[in-house]
Amino acid sequence: MKKTLSFVAVTLLLCSCESGTHQSFKTDRFGIDIDNRGYITGMWNLTRESRNFSPADQPSPLLSLYDEDLKRYYYPQKAHYSGGKYRLEYENGSVATVALDEKTKYFKLKLESLEPRNGIDGIQWGNYYTNITNLLGEMIGVARDTSAAVGYAIGALALDDNTIGGESRFTSETGPSGYIAHTPDPVNHPLPLTLHEGQQFTMGGDGINDVAFYNRKESYFRILYGNTAFVDCNGRINIRYHSRDRRKGKMIYSPEGNPIFQNNEPNHMMRQDVPGVDFIGSSIALWGSPDSTALMEVIQDIVLNEGLPYPTFQGKWVKDPTTFMPDLCTYGGLMDSVASYAKQMGLKVIHTYDQPFLHADRGNGGFIDGPRHEKKRYHFTDKDLSTREYADLLAKEDLILGRTSISNSMAPGTKDCSPVPSDSICILHRRFLMENLSETDTMIYIDDPTHLEEIACWEGHSPELNMVKIGKELIHYLGVTKEKPYRLMKVTRGYWGTQPAAHIKGDAVDKLQPTVGGAYAGLIPNLELQDELARHYADICKNSGLGMFDYDGQEFYFHTGFGGYGVKRFFRNMFEQAKKHGLPDIRFTGATLSEGSWHYQSTWNVGGGLNIYDVKKRVWGSTTSQGKDLRDVTYANFFPSSFGGNFPITAESTVEDYEHIEATAIGYGCTYAFRIGQKDVESCPQKYAIFNVVRTWEEARRADAFPTHIRKMLQNPALSWRLEKKADNSGWTLYQMENGQKGRSFDLCENSKQ
Numbered sequence: 158m159k160k161t162l163s164f165v166a167v168t169l170l171l172c173s174c175e176s177g178t179h180q181s182f183k184t185d186r187f188g189i190d191i192d193n194r195g196y197i198t199g200m201w202n203l204t205r206e207s208r209n210f211s212p213a214d215q216p217s218p219l220l221s222l223y224d225e226d227l228k229r230y231y232y233p234q235k236a237h238y239s240g241g242k243y244r245l246e247y248e249n250g251s252v253a254t255v256a257l258d259e260k261t262k263y264f265k266l267k268l269e270s271l272e273p274r275n276g277i278d279g280i281q282w283g284n285y286y287t288n289i290t291n292l293l294g295e296m297i298g299v300a301r302d303t304s305a306a307v308g309y310a311i312g313a314l315a316l317d318d319n320t321i322g323g324e325s326r327f328t329s330e331t332g333p334s335g336y337i338a339h340t341p342d343p344v345n346h347p348l349p350l351t352l353h354e355g356q357q358f359t360m361g362g363d364g365i366n367d368v369a370f371y372n373r374k375e376s377y378f379r380i381l382y383g384n385t386a387f388v389d390c391n392g393r394i395n396i397r398y399h400s401r402d403r404r405k406g407k408m409i410y411s412p413e414g415n416p417i418f419q420n421n422e423p424n425h426m427m428r429q430d431v432p433g434v435d436f437i438g439s440s441i442a443l444w445g446s447p448d449s450t451a452l453m454e455v456i457q458d459i460v461l462n463e464g465l466p467y468p469t470f471q472g473k474w475v476k477d478p479t480t481f482m483p484d485l486c487t488y489g490g491l492m493d494s495v496a497s498y499a500k501q502m503g504l505k506v507i508h509t510y511d512q513p514f515l516h517a518d519r520g521n522g523g524f525i526d527g528p529r530h531e532k533k534r535y536h537f538t539d540k541d542l543s544t545r546e547y548a549d550l551l552a553k554e555d556l557i558l559g560r561t562s563i564s565n566s567m568a569p570g571t572k573d574c575s576p577v578p579s580d581s582i583c584i585l586h587r588r589f590l591m592e593n594l595s596e597t598d599t600m601i602y603i604d605d606p607t608h609l610e611e612i613a614c615w616e617g618h619s620p621e622l623n624m625v626k627i628g629k630e631l632i633h634y635l636g637v638t639k640e641k642p643y644r645l646m647k648v649t650r651g652y653w654g655t656q657p658a659a660h661i662k663g664d665a666v667d668k669l670q671p672t673v674g675g676a677y678a679g680l681i682p683n684l685e686l687q688d689e690l691a692r693h694y695a696d697i698c699k700n701s702g703l704g705m706f707d708y709d710g711q712e713f714y715f716h717t718g719f720g721g722y723g724v725k726r727f728f729r730n731m732f733e734q735a736k737k738h739g740l741p742d743i744r745f746t747g748a749t750l751s752e753g754s755w756h757y758q759s760t761w762n763v764g765g766g767l768n769i770y771d772v773k774k775r776v777w778g779s780t781t782s783q784g785k786d787l788r789d790v791t792y793a794n795f796f797p798s799s800f801g802g803n804f805p806i807t808a809e810s811t812v813e814d815y816e817h818i819e820a821t822a823i824g825y826g827c828t829y830a831f832r833i834g835q836k837d838v839e840s841c842p843q844k845y846a847i848f849n850v851v852r853t854w855e856e857a858r859r860a861d862a863f864p865t866h867i868r869k870m871l872q873n874p875a876l877s878w879r880l881e882k883k884a885d886n887s888g889w890t891l892y893q894m895e896n897g898q899k900g901r902s903f904d905l906c907e908n909s910k911q
Contacts, residue, residue, distance in 0.1 A: 185203070194235060195232075195233030197211055210309070211286065225328055251271055251275050255268055264444070265441075282441050286389075290391070295383040298398060299451075313442060321721030330411075331615075337379050338355065338379075357416050379786075382749065466728070481760075482828060484746075486802050487508065489835055489836055493835060503852040503856055505555070517563075519572045523696030524700050563676070575631065578655060582686070583669065589604045593660070601625075614670060614673065626667045630650070630651060631652040682717070696738075698735060722753070729757075746759065750790070760797055769799070775817065800829035806833065810844075810847060821874070823871055
């Protein structure tokens with residue numbers, strides 16, 4: 158393997174590990190230098206001669222410590238390496254032992270001990286600073302330079318659930334929102350003089366309507382969906398993961414560290430204890446690779462070797478671009494021909510979006526149509542079928558049935574919400590009654606009013622969801638008096654159908670964490686109950702036959718106060734329960750994507766229509782910037798982009814439109830929720846030709862027939878294409894179309910060289 162001259166020079170100058178000023182480590186394509194203070198001072202591409210990717214003015218601490226009470230970081234002062242382990246000494250007197258294992262394709266770092274702790278609540282890997290300024294992978298933590306001249310990426314992955322993306326100083330862990338100023342290409346898309354790199358901005362709209370969030374179409378505005386990576390004032394990308402001692406609950410202010418709307422002001426929350434969950438054992442994989450091989454050769458290697466989640470679809474890892482495909486997304490409520498449409502197009506998933514939102518309700522035992530499947534919700538011309546019956550019918554054709562669910566929202570009338578609420582609902586604050594309370598009293602006196610004036614849930618602050626729980630009764634209120642005797646104001650007893658009851662002095666008054674209003678209204682579970690809801694979703698798959706979920710309100714997994722840890726914990730429980738049932742990996746999309754769900758999530762088919770992609774104008778989002786924003790996020794984080802719910806086949810649909818849709822989808826690595834309504838499809842004169850277009854392109858995608866240079870051409874909206882399968886089935890011919898006529902052509906075959 159060819160090394161850079163700089164890396165060789167540094168290596169030759171090394172003395173023994175006791176007396177040298179640097180220690181060097183290498184994988185088959187990445188090298189790092191660590192100085193005698195415990196800072197990374199060199200990052201090297203070992204596959205070709207290149208620059209040092211570690212900025213000279215900003216070395217990277219191997220491991221940082223954080224004291225939440227003092228709000229202070231401690232960085233290593235002295236480092237000693239011996240026997241595969243670093244001993245790192247800190248100003249506060251703490252000493253950390255970090256194992257550093259040189260794997261073939263990555264470095265494995267693991268915190269083995271920290272003694273004495275001396276007030277340390279959390280540890281942070283990094284920040285690992287790079288001088289890469291191109292693509293910011295803020296969810297999984299990657300800095301990518303995709304230019305032809307450099308073509309290199311540096312990143313990290315958490316190897317345990319309690320290690321999550323972000324910085325220790327943000328104790329809420331809710332994750333970011335809004336935009337930053339960052340241009341991936343300062344030559345062609347320079348920042349205006351009024352902006353600087355890393356400058357933060359709020360979302361657009363009113364802070365409630367999720368479509369209106371996306372309001373900055375300029376290429377130098379980058380929406381954020383994670384904080385595992387960020388940029389400095391020069392646009393240089395840094396990477397950071399952290400882990401926390403969760404054994405003792407903490408008062409947090411959530412969300413934290415982001416520009417926000419007034420109606421999304423943060424809330425105070427007493428985060429619960431999590432016995433046995435600590436930062437000792439925290440581990441990450443640090444890697445570098447040519448960008449073109451990073452996902453399928455390096456990240457996949459890390460995932461497999463370290464036992465990270467590895468969900469599959471059609472026998473392949475869901476991150477493999479050859480698994481990307483549209484899912485049918487139904488409307489209109491008539492199902493006679495939908496399975497036939499899917500088979501004719503070679504697609505596998507029927508997401509029945511025309512069914513009502515599915516709420517998590519452990520009371521049904523996973524039998525969402527009743528214990529004998531008596532609810533017949535799927536309508537055909539000559540019959541109606543239950544979910545189980547329709548799922549079994551589809552399974553015979555190797556098709557998967559899906560539904561939209563409101564994630565962990567415990568809606569009114571479900572087992573854990575009402576009329577008898579669970580004692581495991583997520584609590585924001587616990588106060589106590591100062592006077593006995595009869596069944597009809599509305600004067601509720603409490604011991605402490607602190608934070609009870611806040612409208613529960615930072616997301617939208619829905620007043621109708623502001624409530625406390627006393628015993629088994631839910632009580633709505635708005636406001637609290639500021640002077641003694643403290644009491645709740647505007648009280649409604651027996652809320653959401655619960656039973657008003659007498660309560661005695663000293664009883665707990667628990668302010669509850671809700672979701673948001675409207676169809677999403679519900680209460681959030683604590684971590685232990687959320688574990689049960691996760692297993693319940695797998696039970697639904699076993700007992701009712703579903704194999705795909707669209708988790709609307711997916712951000713509610715953050716509302717327990719644990720950020721990515723809570724998300725990982727939910728999906729780990731769901732997937733493990735499905736495995737116990739002997740089920741295939743559950744395919745899911747949802748309202749968001751995060752570092753916590755990245756490993757498990759198959760697609761992100763959110764939004765849609767002209768907000769995402771306008772096929773007539775051939776632009777990413779003609780009405781909002783949602784298409785551009787989500788495309789940039791997903792691509793930078795090695796995740797499939799999406800057109801959202803889009804492109805219904807109607808009487809006006811043309812073959813040319815779908816040739817363009819499929820070409821663009823494959824060029825960018827996109828999936829989409831393909832809107833299908835039976836009556837509209839049957840009105841289309843070109844329906845069979847459109848089916849053939851989709852099938853041809855998708856078969857070629859699964860065969861890995863599109864080399865990189867072809868995919869780049871397919872991204873050009875000014876070009877039109879036609880793909881035809883060769884008569885001898887030896888491959889495909891791609892034609893560039895000009896004025897409706899075939900122009901230059903390209904022969905494609907299975908497993909084309911990338």
